[in-house]
Amino acid sequence: MSPLPPVVGAQAIVGRGDIVLCDVRWYLDGRSGYEAYLAGHVPGAIWVDLDAHLSGTGAPALGRHPLPSAQEFAATLGGLGIGAGDPVVAYDDLNGTAAGRLVWMLRVLGHDAALLDGGWGSWRGAFETAAHARTACDCPVRAWPRWAFADIDAASTAGTSSRDVLIDARQRDRYRGEAEPVDPRAGHIPGAVNVPASDNLGADGRFADPRALRARYEAEGVQVRAAPDATSAAAPASDSAVDTAANNAVVYCGSGVSACMDALAMELAGLGRPRLYVGSWSQWSRTERPFAVC
Numbered sequence: 001m002s003p004l005p006p007v008v009g010a011q012a013i014v015g016r017g018d019i020v021l022c023d024v025r026w027y028l029d030g031r032s033g034y035e036a037y038l039a040g041h042v043p044g045a046i047w048v049d050l051d052a053h054l055s056g057t058g059a060p061a062l063g064r065h066p067l068p069s070a071q072e073f074a075a076t077l078g079g080l081g082i083g084a085g086d087p088v089v090a091y092d093d094l095n096g097t098a099a100g101r102l103v104w105m106l107r108v109l110g111h112d113a114a115l116l117d118g119g120w121g122s123w124r125g126a127f128e129t130a131a132h133a134r135t136a137c138d139c140p141v142r143a144w145p146r147w148a149f150a151d152i153d154a155a156s157t158a159g160t161s162s163r164d165v166l167i168d169a170r171q172r173d174r175y176r177g178e179a180e181p182v183d184p185r186a187g188h189i190p191g192a193v194n195v196p197a198s199d200n201l202g203a204d205g206r207f208a209d210p211r212a213l214r215a216r217y218e219a220e221g222v223q224v225r226a227a228p229d230a231t232s233a234a235a236p237a238s239d240s241a242v243d244t245a246a247n248n249a250v251v252y253c254g255s256g257v258s259a260c261m262d263a264l265a266m267e268l269a270g271l272g273r274p275r276l277y278v279g280s281w282s283q284w285s286r287t288e289r290p291f292a293v294c
Helices: 033-039 070-080 099-108 152-158 172-176 210-218 259-268 280-284
Strands: 020-023 088-091 113-116 165-168 246-252 273-276
Touching: 088 099, 099 113, 099 259, 152 165, 152 246, 152 280, 210 259, 246 259, 246 280, 259 273
Parallel strands: 020 088, 088 113, 165 246, 246 273
Antiparallel strands: none
16 A cells, blocks of 8 residues: 555445554543543544653643654553554544644654545544554554754754744634733744634644645745754754754644644645644743734
C-alpha cells in the first residue's frame, strides 16, 4: 500500500483491515472523551486519551500538554497495540483538533498516519458502542527529531524574524486577547500572525482544497525550504538529520494540540512541515515575557 497522505476521506479506510483506527475525542470543557467513544465509534476503533497517551508530565511551566518522552510514547503505542509498521487513521468530533496531535506525532517519526477528513461526523457506516482493544505489542523507541520543534526562545525570535513566520492557530478572540478561558494571560506572542486551525475547513467540516490552503499560508509568508539554515529562528542547534521538506513557519496554539492541524494543513497543501512550539501559549503566558493584544 502507498503511504497515507496527511488527510484521508472515510472511503479510504473501508476494507483496509491493516489500518488501526484511533478515536481521539477530547474536550477542553472537561467532558469525557471516553464516554463519547462508548456512545458510538467507528467499528474496531480504539480510544486514545490526549492527556494520558499523547502528553507527558511535568511542571505547569512546561505548558498544559508537554510532549511525552520518546520512551514513554513508544511504550504507549505498544500498549495500545500499535506497532511501528501499523498505519493509523485518527479522528475526533472537533474537526481534528485533538486527533491531529496523534497524527502529527506519528508522521514526524516517519510513521504512516492520517487524519480522517470530517472526523466522526463524516462516518456514514455502522458503528459500535463496545470498547475495542488491540493486543499489546513491542514498538521501538524513535527519538523525536529536533527539526520538528521550536522551543520558547525560537518561537520568540520567529516573531521578529524576516525569514520565519510565527503562526498562532487559536481562534481570533483568544489571539486578540478578547477571551482566555484557561491560561493566565490573554493575548499572543509578539509578531505572531493568526491563522485559526478551524479556518482550514469548509462548512462541511472537511479540509479546504489544497490549492486554497496553499494560497492561505503563502499569503502569510510560508514557503518551503530544502533544509533549515543556521540563521533561522526555527533551525535546530545541531542535528545530523534535518527534514528535507521543512518550511519556514513555527506554529503554536493553546497547548501544542490544535496547532498540529495547521501543520497537517500545510503538509496537505504541499508546503512541507512547520516546527511546532509545543509549550505554546499555556507556557508563554506563565512567564514574564511580553505579549500582544489587538
